[in-house]
Amino acid sequence: MRIRTFDEYQAAYNHSVEDPEGFWAEIAQEFQWRKPWKKVLQWNFEKAETKWFPGGKLNITENALDRNVRERPNYPAIIWEPNDPNEPSVTFTYKMLHEYVCRFANVLKSNGVQKGDRVCIYMPMVPELAVAVLACARIGAIHSVVFGGFSAQSIADRINDSACSIVITSDGASRGNKQIPMKDTVDDALIGCPTVKKVIVLTHTRTAVSMLKGRDVWWEAEMKQVTSDCPAEEMDAEDPLFILYTSGSTGKPKGVVHTCGGYMVFAAYTFQNVFQYEPGDIHFCTADIGWITGHSYIVYGPLLTGATSLMFEGVPTYPDAGRFWDIVDKHKVNILYTAPTAIRSLMGFGLQPLEGKDLSSLRVLGSVGEPINEEAWHWYNEHIGKGNCPIVDTWWQTETGGILISPLAGITKTKPTYATLPLPGVQPILVDENGKEIEGNGVSGNLCIKFPWPGIIRTTWGDHERCRTNYFAAYPGLYFTGDGCLRDEDGYYRITGRVDDVLNVSGHRIGTAEVENAINMHTGVVESAVVGYPHDIKGQGIYAYVITESDPDHEVDLIRRDILATVSRIIGPIAKPDKIQFVKGLPKTRSGKIMRRILRKIAEGDVSNLGDTSTLLDPSVVDDIKSGALVEV
Numbered sequence: 238m239r240i241r242t243f244d245e246y247q248a249a250y251n252h253s254v255e256d257p258e259g260f261w262a263e264i265a266q267e268f269q270w271r272k273p274w275k276k277v278l279q280w281n282f283e284k285a286e287t288k289w290f291p292g293g294k295l296n297i298t299e300n301a302l303d304r305n306v307r308e309r310p311n312y313p314a315i316i317w318e319p320n321d322p323n324e325p326s327v328t329f330t331y332k333m334l335h336e337y338v339c340r341f342a343n344v345l346k347s348n349g350v351q352k353g354d355r356v357c358i359y360m361p362m363v364p365e366l367a368v369a370v371l372a373c374a375r376i377g378a379i380h381s382v383v384f385g386g387f388s389a390q391s392i393a394d395r396i397n398d399s400a401c402s403i404v405i406t407s408d409g410a411s412r413g414n415k416q417i418p419m420k421d422t423v424d425d426a427l428i429g430c431p432t433v434k435k436v437i438v439l440t441h442t443r444t445a446v447s448m449l450k451g452r453d454v455w456w457e458a459e460m461k462q463v464t465s466d467c468p469a470e471e472m473d474a475e476d477p478l479f480i481l482y483t484s485g486s487t488g489k490p491k492g493v494v495h496t497c498g499g500y501m502v503f504a505a506y507t508f509q510n511v512f513q514y515e516p517g518d519i520h521f522c523t524a525d526i527g528w529i530t531g532h533s534y535i536v537y538g539p540l541l542t543g544a545t546s547l548m549f550e551g552v553p554t555y556p557d558a559g560r561f562w563d564i565v566d567k568h569k570v571n572i573l574y575t576a577p578t579a580i581r582s583l584m585g586f587g588l589q590p591l592e593g594k595d596l597s598s599l600r601v602l603g604s605v606g607e608p609i610n611e612e613a614w615h616w617y618n619e620h621i622g623k624g625n626c627p628i629v630d631t632w633w634q635t636e637t638g639g640i641l642i643s644p645l646a647g648i649t650k651t652k653p654t655y656a657t658l659p660l661p662g663v664q665p666i667l668v669d670e671n672g673k674e675i676e677g678n679g680v681s682g683n684l685c686i687k688f689p690w691p692g693i694i695r696t697t698w699g700d701h702e703r704c705r706t707n708y709f710a711a712y713p714g715l716y717f718t719g720d721g722c723l724r725d726e727d728g729y730y731r732i733t734g735r736v737d738d739v740l741n742v743s744g745h746r747i748g749t750a751e752v753e754n755a756i757n758m759h760t761g762v763v764e765s766a767v768v769g770y771p772h773d774i775k776g777q778g779i780y781a782y783v784i785t786e787s788d789p790d791h792e793v794d795l796i797r798r799d800i801l802a803t804v805s806r807i808i809g810p811i812a813k814p815d816k817i818q819f820v821k822g823l824p825k826t827r828s829g830k831i832m833r834r835i836l837r838k839i840a841e842g843d844v845s846n847l848g849d850t851s852t853l854l855d856p857s858v859v860d861d862i863k864s865g866a867l868v869e870v
């Protein structure tokens with residue numbers, strides 16, 4: 238499955254288009270299956286139905302763990318770097334990790350978890366988070382990891398949507414110089430979660446927590462009650478492996494469902510080929526396992542490859558802005574995979590944090606989560622890669638399971654700000670608003686994919702129709718990504734950003750409707766409209782236009798703070814608006830639709846060209862908003 242030259246890439250690509258089933262079957266053969274599949278692929282994009290390797294039986298952990306225990310038992314699987322640099326790092330070999338996972342899988346069983354049950358995991362970036370994920374997979378329970386920065390309300394919404402029966406958490410988390418009460422937040426969430434019968438609590442920060450009799454148990458105590466012998470559950474390739482919630486342009490976050498077989502094949506294939514992992518390499522992905530990047534490129538992709546994955550608990554700026562470089566130096570990291578927002582923020586500290594740090598172990602640099610701007614690309618290339626490391630700008634989504642468009646490190650010629658070429662098995666197509674294909678090069682349009690790949694979303698939990706309308710209805714017969722895209726003269730792809738009402742703030746995906754709903758929960762708020770605007774470090778910032786019941790003039794700052802607190806409480810601090818402008822009205826069409834186009838322009842500071850405003854119910858609101866705009870014009 239490993240591609241080593243550009244010719245091999247082209248051959249693989251052509252093979253994957255001419256005979257997709259033959260292509261993926263050959264790759265899938267390289268894994269360990271209990272029973273062969275009955276068919277390679279069944280699909281119908283009109284109905285949003287895709288099945289890869291149905292009838293095939295396997296357990297992903299036999300591939301990620303047992304196989305490696307046989308082949309490389311003492312090879313490091315996970316290296317954990319704690320938040321506090323003065324605390325020791327911890328290494329788990331494949332043998333140790335296998336044993337730890339099996340033991341915890343037995344803890345899940347002894348707490349009543351069965352195949353198909355949903356398990357909510359709300360934990361800091363500690364090895365036990367990876368262990369909890371893998372333990373679910375071991376027994377066929379469906380994990381739903383919720384990012385540790387989300388609020389109690391967000392946890393509750395996610396737990397209730399998929400009726401989780403158990404939550405795994407820790408007493409607290411350490412991020413930089415902050416201590417975060419995880420268990421407390423879970424306790425708040427569970428007030429509204431009748432399906433949760435058990436909570437397993439890891440001791441980590443030793444902060445005081447309340448432990449409810451009959452419901453809450455300690456991780457460590459439970460581990461003493463079980464053995465480390467846990468045969469893997471036999472799963473169908475199309476049984477769900479996990480749910481991961483992500484924001485869309487409307488409503489509440491939806492539970493993206495990935496399944497065992499296809500996801501396994503795709504996570505491993507993309508990991509190996511994009512990063513060109515070599516035995517002995519240390520792979521450091523700086524994402525949190527609470528996002529898809531962590532699922533695919535901290536846990537599953539690396540472990541399925543028998544690689545060493547470095548997990549970091551903390552933040553890039555603690556104890557100072559040189560922390561990433563200290564980690565690279567200390568652990569001799571070979572592959573660094575991070576986000577443009579992190580690069581831009583570290584750029585701001587200048588070169589001093591790099592002084593005395595040996596980065597010569599680095600061989601491959603990766604970028605993910607948002608378009609990388611030219612300046613950040615060059616800084617990354619020159620100051621981190623020293624001009625010697627290919628940068629793989631990897632474009633993909635929660636829904637795609639793994640990377641779809643990216644250079645293969647050292648193989649594909651890179652070009653700043655371009656994700657370059659599709660991976661084998663991925664067939665991108667650009668379409669105009671009417672769904673007509675835009676052919677040729679030197680063009681741009683909406684990015685769709687016209688053929689399924691093994692990691693494609695299978696459904697949105699509990700609401701398949703939502704999956705169909707979201708991804709497969711805009712352009713019948715195609716998967717619609719929600720991204721705008723340019724294809725240059727060389728056929729290289731450059732992702733230009735979302736074309737829907739989804740924001741990308743510091744690589745975090747946030748729906749404008751979600752933020753509006755949270756703002757509207759605040760007493761005294763009549764209505765609000767949220768748009769994104771260009772932000773130097775975050776990529777996009779959140780700009781909120783808010784109408785209040787009474788004239789806010791006298792208490793503006795107080796109301797603003799209260800709104801921020803409300804959004805934090807409802808969604809989490811990551812969704813807090815950067816700017817709140819109080820307005821008397823919003824630009825609406827006669828049918829009552831908010832014209833976001835105008836609000837976006839004003840937020841960007843581009844008021845010269847607001848386009849046609851004649852269809853507005855009351856065009857005068859625009860002047861009013863313009864005059865109060867919170868940007869330099």
Ligand code: WT7
Pocket residue numbers: 483529530604605606607608609630631632633634635636656718719720732733734735741744745746
């Ligand atoms: C959206 C998906 C997939 C991992 C993390 C984000 C944007 C992602 C890139 C990139 C330009 C990118 C897209 C996409 N995006 N990677 N390399 N260049 N844009 O996953 O939260 O599901 O967000 O992130 O807009 O649709 P996600």
